[in-house]
Structure formats: structure tokens, C-alpha cells
Amino acid sequence: xxxxxxxxxxxxxxxxxxxxxxxxxxxxxxxxxxxxxxxxxxxxxxxxxxxxxxxxxxxxxxxxxxxxxxxxxxxxxxxxxxxxxxxxxxxxxxxxxxxxxxxxxxxxxxxxxxxxxxxxxxxxxxxxxxxxxxxxxxxxxxxxxxxxxxxxxxxxxxxxxxxxxxxxxxxxxxxxxxxxxxxxxxxxxxxxxxxxxxxxxxxxxxxxxxxxxxxxxxxxxxxxxxxxxxxxxxxxxxxxxxxxxxxxxxxxxxxxxxxxxxxxxxxxxxxxxxxxxxxxxxxxxxxxxxxxxxxxxxxxxxxxxxxxxxxxxxxxxxxxxxxxxxxxxxxxxxxxxxxxxxxxxxxxxxxxxxxxxxxxxxxxxxxxxxxxxxxxxxxxxxxxxxxxxxxxxx
Amino acid sequence: xxxxxxxxxxxxxxxxxxxxxxxxxxxxxxxxxxxxxxxxxxxxxxxxxxxxxxxxxxxxxxxxxxxxxxxxxxxxxxxxxxxxxxxxxxxxxxxxxxxxxxxxxxxxxxxxxxxxxxxxxxxxxxxxxxxxxxxxxxxxxxxxxxxxxxxxxxxxxxxxxxxxxxxxxxxxxxxxxxxxxxxxxxxxxxxxxxxxxxxxxxxxxxxxxxxxxxxxxxxxxxxxxxxxxxxxxxxxxxxxxxxxxxxxxxxxxxxxxxxxxxxxxxxxxxxxxxxxxxxxxxxxxxxxxxxxxxxxxxxxxxxxxxxxxxxxxxxxxxxxxxxxxxxxxxxxxxxxxxxxxxxxxxxxxxxxxxxxxxxxxxxxxxxxxxxxxxxxxxxxxxxxxxxxxxxxxx
Numbered sequence: 014x015x016x017x018x019x020x021x022x023x024x025x026x027x028x029x030x031x032x033x034x035x036x037x038x039x040x041x042x043x044x045x046x047x048x049x050x051x052x053x054x055x056x057x058x059x060x061x062x063x064x065x066x067x068x069x070x071x072x073x074x075x076x077x078x079x080x081x082x083x084x085x086x087x088x089x090x091x092x093x094x095x096x097x098x099x100x101x102x103x104x105x106x107x108x109x110x111x112x113x114x115x116x117x118x119x120x121x122x123x124x125x126x127x128x129x130x131x132x133x134x135x136x137x138x139x140x141x142x143x144x145x146x147x148x149x150x151x152x153x154x155x156x157x158x159x160x161x162x163x164x165x166x167x168x169x170x171x172x173x174x175x176x177x178x179x180x181x182x183x184x185x186x187x188x189x190x191x192x193x194x195x196x197x198x199x200x201x202x203x204x205x206x207x208x209x210x211x212x213x214x215x216x217x218x219x220x221x222x223x224x225x226x227x228x229x230x231x232x233x234x235x236x237x238x239x240x241x242x243x244x245x246x247x248x249x250x251x252x253x254x255x256x257x258x259x260x261x262x263x264x265x266x267x268x269x270x271x272x273x274x275x276x277x278x279x280x281x282x283x284x285x286x287x288x289x290x291x292x293x294x295x296x297x298x299x300x301x302x303x304x305x306x307x308x309x310x311x312x313x314x315x316x317x318x319x320x321x322x323x324x325x326x327x328x329x330x331x332x333x334x335x336x337x338x339x340x341x342x343x344x345x346x347x348x349x350x351x352x353x354x355x356x357x358x359x360x361x362x363x364x365x366x367x368x369x370x371x372x373x374x375x376x377x378x379x380x381x382x383x384x385x386x387x388x389x390x391x392x393x394x395x396x397x398x399x400x401x402x403x404x405x406x407x
Numbered sequence: 408x409x410x411x412x413x414x415x416x417x418x419x420x421x422x423x424x425x426x427x428x429x430x431x432x433x434x435x436x437x438x439x440x441x442x443x444x445x446x447x448x449x450x451x452x453x454x455x456x457x458x459x460x461x462x463x464x465x466x467x468x469x470x471x472x473x474x475x476x477x478x479x480x481x482x483x484x485x486x487x488x489x490x491x492x493x494x495x496x497x498x499x500x501x502x503x504x505x506x507x508x509x510x511x512x513x514x515x516x517x518x519x520x521x522x523x524x525x526x527x528x529x530x531x532x533x534x535x536x537x538x539x540x541x542x543x544x545x546x547x548x549x550x551x552x553x554x555x556x557x558x559x560x561x562x563x564x565x566x567x568x569x570x571x572x573x574x575x576x577x578x579x580x581x582x583x584x585x586x587x588x589x590x591x592x593x594x595x596x597x598x599x600x601x602x603x604x605x606x607x608x609x610x611x612x613x614x615x616x617x618x619x620x621x622x623x624x625x626x627x628x629x630x631x632x633x634x635x636x637x638x639x640x641x642x643x644x645x646x647x648x649x650x651x652x653x654x655x656x657x658x659x660x661x662x663x664x665x666x667x668x669x670x671x672x673x674x675x676x677x678x679x680x681x682x683x684x685x686x687x688x689x690x691x692x693x694x695x696x697x698x699x700x701x702x703x704x705x706x707x708x709x710x711x712x713x714x715x716x717x718x719x720x721x722x723x724x725x726x727x728x729x730x731x732x733x734x735x736x737x738x739x740x741x742x743x744x745x746x747x748x749x750x751x752x753x754x755x756x757x758x759x760x761x762x763x764x765x766x767x768x769x770x771x772x773x774x775x776x777x778x779x780x781x782x783x784x785x786x787x788x789x790x791x792x793x794x795x796x797x798x799x800x801x
């Protein structure tokens with residue numbers, strides 16, 4: 014399978030155990046997807062779960078309904094033995110080479126996406142007649158395996174995105190052309206997974222740094238296809254709805270306009286994007302990057318906004334690294350509208366949230382009693398001071 | 408000031424900078440509260456904030472309204488330089504001794520509570536006519552300091568509770584008599600702070616272990632008097648309300664009964680308490696300790712339940728330490744009904760949540776992209792396996 018984008022070439026194949034792999038090439042005719050995976054992997058058994066039923070062993074993997082919080086929790090005990098900080102010579106995200114077979118069979122790649130070998134979500138429920146799938150919140154008690162607590166199979170999708178074949182690189186060091194290819198991969202996966210029955214929300218993100226638990230150093234991100242709308246997105250949508258219902262306009266628009274007007278927390282901007290520390294930042298260094306023209310998701314970004322992203326985002330990440338003169342651990346999270354939600358499609362504002370848990374060279378921000386117990390965040394740095402430092406850091 | 412409990416003696420005084428200190432003694436007539444604090448500390452200026460107004464410098468401290476989440480965030484930049492892992496000989500939580508003045512002027516103590524020197528919440532708004540104070544959710548834009556974003560002064564209370572004068576001890580090692588005195592201190596503070604205008608919720612908790620950011624090793628906990636209902640409590644109350652409205656009874660009762668019936672996740676129990684791993688646990692090792700007779704708060708616990716707590720809780724903590732044969736970092740969080748909330752007072756169930764971020768001897772659970780970005784928890788250990796291990800650990 015091969016398709017051609019504006020300036021990239023997409024082709025897909027299968028790994029030895031049946032997982033999908035998708036190459037996003039910056040030049041045509043490389044034939045990477047046709048390089049076979051020669052590893053002796055066992056085929057991953059298909060998940061065949063009837064909508065709403067258990068259908069598989071919930072003992073080690075499953076979604077559990079947290080009734081006190083009204084949220085799904087993912088149990089993924091089968092991942093406990095996943096690859097953990099391998100030496101550089103055994104990096105599974107490098108391209109394959111002579112005598113060394115990795116997750117990527119091709120001898121090179123630009124950007125590549127493949128299904129995670131240790132997924133916490135996997136398989137999709139067959140669509141019920143009419144295309145609907147199991148409801149978000151369960152009614153009544155669930156299967157006996159979970160002691161009367163509603164549960165369901167951990168359906169969904171977990172993908173890995175490698176940003177470059179260069180093991181030593183970082184997102185901040187990618188040239189604009191490569192950032193664009195990554196952006197196109199995110200857009201493609203958002204469209205494809207968002208149109209998949211059973212997937213309610215597509216989430217593209219990057220974890221960077223051992224300090225936040227990254228187990229592989231190779232520059233990469235992840236893409237989740239959740240079978241439910243996430244708590245964070247549901248809460249944002251609730252706030253946006255209430256704001257609109259009160260006749261006060263679109264909450265995102267009001268917020269971005271307010272930050273632009275105040276200026277004290279703005280880090281950088283160009284013709285299409287603005288980056289600022291939110292007034293009620295939770296993390297020591299937290300930045301929101303909004304397109305100036307509101308769109309609900311990455312695929313809805315226009316050509317000019319896509320091009321303008323490729324400069325402003327790596328530049329923002331370089332400010333993060335310049336802050337303390339060391340690679341800053343960070344999480345970069347794309348907030349997008351849930352798939353197929355009409356209100357969200359009209360009113361949600363795509364944005365990228367980038368934040369670090371480092372609050373000083375020798376100090377991390379921990380989520381302790383107030384945050385983890387009560388959901389109350391305490392931030393030790395004022396958003397205005399954080400913005401000032403990030404503006405100065407180059 | 409001195410008052411006498413069933414089996415403890417309470418007396419209070421002031422530290423050199425005006426902060427309150429309260430001794431809970433296990434024998435009478437010790438006169439600890441009358442020992443003066445001889446340190447040359449500068450008096451803490453009073454917070455005089457009119458309800459809803461800024462009234463103090465919001466540049467370095469304040470509550471900021473996170474409109475996208477619908478939650479308050481505490482900005483506490485003045486704490487950034489708080490005491491950080493001092494050597495044992497400089498522990499500020501030891502009693503004072505010859506040539507060494509600490510936070511506790513007395514030469515010894517059993518349990519002592521005092522206002523935190525580096526509080527993130529401080530001072531209380533004067534009650535408005537009729538006793539009401541600033542509303543939870545702000546309407547319209549706030550003061551200009553926050554760039555048009557609603558904010559208010561960080562009123563409330565932050566207290567430290569020292570569990571023992573023995574620097575080397577831990578909560579798990581306390582004798583039942585001492586656990587009882589700590590419980591009485593929690594009950595006292597919950598009653599006193601809960602009756603204070605401007606405080607909406609009292610939260611007693613303990614952070615233990617450098618791995619979760621503890622900056623002082625001396626066995627101690629904290630008590631917060633929040634000027635709002637916390638997100639976690641608000642969400643639990645919402646779920647309890649919805650469950651009752653659906654005619655399905657009290658959600659806490661259903662949950663505890665379900666866990667008792669299933670049995671697979673129960674760790675321990677006695678006549679008055681039950682400890683289990685919740686079916687949808689978020690943390691590798693997470694235990695909920697419920698009194699079998701539902702009460703909304705610590706002060707509402709009966710005599711028998713108080714006595715029974717003093718055995719089952721330290722025993723639970725000893726299981727945590729036995730798990731990997733090393734002191735386990737943990738957070739212990741008391742969930743109580745908000746003050747003066749009639750529905751909560753009738754329907755909320757007091758419980759103690761104890762959880763660790765350690766998932767294996769060399770591995771911690773990190774809150775990365777899915778948890779911190781989207782609020783979706785992934786747990787690598789099944790609740791049933793965690794319960795099994797905790798049952799075996801002694």
C-alpha cells in the first residue's frame with residue numbers, strides 16, 4: 014500500500030507478529046515497507062470482543078470503571094516487563110542493520126509509525142449494527158472477574174512514532190522539513206484512527222527524559238486511540254459548553270485573546286501560532302501553543318499554519334533546553350476534539366501543551382498529597398516568572 | 408490555653424513569628440505550650456483580604472482559576488526556597504535542645520501541630536455579613552495582576568503534624584497509644600478548622616519518602632484547610648449524588664459491600680475497619696481503608712472505631728514496607744466530607760487512601776503523557792495481584 018501526500022510518501026506493511034508499520038518518507042520510491050521483518054516473533058492473537066462483553070482475560074488487562082471518580086482506568090499488567098532503558102547498541106527504534114534486527118525492518122527511515130509491542134490498548138470491538146459501540150459509562154455490575162465491578166476489554170490502539178533514525182537527535186534539533194513530516198504523520202493517524210469505529214479520541218504525545226519515566230532514549234512519541242473520551246478532554250468540553258451557554262462566547266477564543274492582550278505570559282508568536290504560559294499554570298514550566306485560527310484537530314490545520322508550526326515549535330523546545338542549560342524532561346500533549354463529536358468539532362480548539370516537571374536545576378516537581386490525593390495543584394513558580402525566563406532562554 | 412480530651416491534653420501557644428503551635432500530650436501538666444520560642448523570627452504580616460478582592464500581592468502567591476478545567480490552582484512561589492533535605496542534626500521538626508532552636512520550642516513532645524512556615528495557603532477572609540465568603544467559581548474577569556484571569560488571595564491554612572519526637576521513627580512503628588493521639592489531633596484539627604469561616608474542606612495527609620518529593624525525613628504529616636472543595640472530593644460527591652438519584656443507594660456502601668463480597672482484593676479487616684485494593688486502582692499499590700460503619704469525617708468516628716484504627720493502620724503500613732523489604736514511599740490521604748455540606752455530611756464516607764508510586768524494587772510509576780496530559784491512568788499491576796502481594800507481605 015502506498016499513497017502520496019503533498020510532500021511525503023506513505024507506505025505500510027506488517028511486522029513479523031502482525032503489527033502494522035507505516036513509513037512516512039520524504040522522497041518517493043524507497044520501498045521501505047516491502048522490507049520483511051525477519052525476527053522470529055509470535056503472531057499477536059486477535060482480540061475478538063463482543064461490544065460490552067468481557068471476551069478476553071480481564072485478569073491482566075482491561076478497562077476498569079472507577080465509580081467514585083466516574084472514569085475508566087486502564088489495567089495493563091502485561092506491560093510490566095517492557096523494554097527498560099536498553100544500551101544504545103540495542104535500541105529497538107533504530108533502523109535494522111547487518112546482524113541487528115529492530116522494530117523497524119528497513120535499513121533507514123524518515124518518520125515511521127508502528128503498533129506498540131507492549132500496548133495498553135489493543136484490538137477494536139466490532140461495530141454494532143448502526144455503527145455504535147459500547148457506551149462510555151457502564152450501567153450495573155460487570156463481569157465476575159472484576160468482583161462485580163464494571164469492566165471491559167482494553168480495546169483501542171497504541172502506536173509509536175519515531176521522529177528520526179538518528180538515535181542521538183531530539184525533537185528540538187529536527188529541521189523544519191522533518192517537523193513537517195512528523196506533523197503530517199500525526200494528521201494522518203488522527204484521521205485514520207478517528208474514523209475507526211470504537212475509537213473516540215486520538216492523542217498524539219511525546220514523553221522526553223528519564224525523569225518522567227521514559228524507557229527508550231531514541232527520539233520518539235506515541236499515539237493513543239482511546240475507546241472513550243479522556244477525563245481532561247471531557248472536562249474542557251464541559252467548561253466550553255457552560256461558557257457558551259452563559260452567552261460569553263468560545264472559552265478558548267476568550268482565553269487566547271486575553272493572553273494576547275495581557276502579553277505578560279506570551280513566549281513567542283508568529284503569523285499563525287501563539288505560545289504562552291497559561292495564567293493558572295499547574296507545572297513549573299508549562300506552555301500552550303495555539304493556532305491563531307481555531308481548528309478542532311491537526312488534520313484541520315491549513316497549509317500556512319502547518320508550515321508555520323515547523324519553526325515555532327522546535328524553537329520553543331530549544332528554549333526549554335536552554336532554561337537550565339541541560340535537556341529538560343518534558344511532556345508534549347496534543348489536545349484535539351474527540352472523533353465524531355459535533356459540538357467539539359465546532360467549538361474545541363486544537364492546542365499543544367508542553368510542560369516540564371523540573372522546577373530548578375536540582376529539583377523536580379512531585380505530585381504528592383495535594384495533587385495526587387485531592388487533585389489540587391500547587392505551582393512553585395508564578396506563570397509570569399516562568400514566561401519571563403522562557404522568553405530570555407535562547 | 409489548655410483543654411483535656413479523653414486521654415490526651417491539648418495546649419496551644421504562639422511561635423516567635425506569630426504562628427500557632429498546638430501540643431497534644433499523652434500526660435497532663437507538662438507546660439510545653441508555655442516554653443517560649445527564642446528564635447529571632449520576623450512576625451508574619453496578617454493577610455487582610457476583603458472577600459473576593461485581591462488585597463495582597465498576587466504576583467507571587469494566589470489562587471488562579473483554571474477556566475479550561477474549572478478548578479483552582481494554587482500559586483505559591485514564595486515557597487520555592489523552603490527547607491530542602493537538611494542533615495539530621497539540623498532537623499527543624501526535632502524538639503528544641505541546648506544550643507539548638509527548632510520549630511518546636513519545647514524540649515520534648517508527643518504529637519505537635521503548628522502552622523507551616525512555608526505555607527501555600529495562609530490567612531482567612533473575614534466573614535461577610537451572614538457568614539458567607541467568596542464563592543467557589545468566579546464570575547467575569549479578575550484583577551489586572553493576573554491579566555484578566557480570575558484570581559483570589561491564597562487564604563486557608565497549612566499545618567504540620569509531627570507524629571513523634573523520634574527523628575528515626577516512622578508511622579508504621581508507632582505504638583497504638585501514639586497512633587490514637589495522632590488520630591485525636593486529626594479529629595481536633597478537622598473540627599476546629601472545619602468550623603472556621605472561609606475553610607471549605609479539611610485534608611489530613613502524609614507524604615513519606617524522597618521519591619515523592621518529601622523534603623524533611625522526620626515523621627510528620629500535613630493538614631490543609633482549603634478555601635474551596637477539592638476537585639477529587641467534588642467529583643466523588645457528584646458520583647455519589649448520581650448513584651443515589653438513580654435509586655441505587657449509597658455508592659460508598661455498595662462499593663465496600665462489593666469488595667467484602669468479592670474478597671479477592673481485601674488485605675485485612677477487623678471488627679470496625681476493612682482495607683482493600685480498589686477494583687479500579689490507579690497506583691501500583693493502592694489501598695482504601697474504610698470504617699465499616701459509614702461516617703463523614705474523623706471527628707464522627709466512634710470510640711470503638713478509633714481504638715480499632717490504631718492496630719489496623721500501622722499494620723497496613725508495615726505490609727507496605729515489607730513488600731520490597733525497604734521503606735516504601737507512600738502518600739496517605741484522608742478523604743472527608745467538606746465542612747458544612749449537608750448532603751456530604753449525610754452521604755460521604757470517610758476513608759483513608761494509601762498508595763505508593765513504586766511498582767517494583769527498581770521502578771517507579773511515573774505520571775507521563777496519558778496521566779498528566781489526559782487524566783487517563785494506566786496501572787501496570789492488577790488490583791488482584793497487588794492485593795495478593797500485600798496480603799502475603801508481613
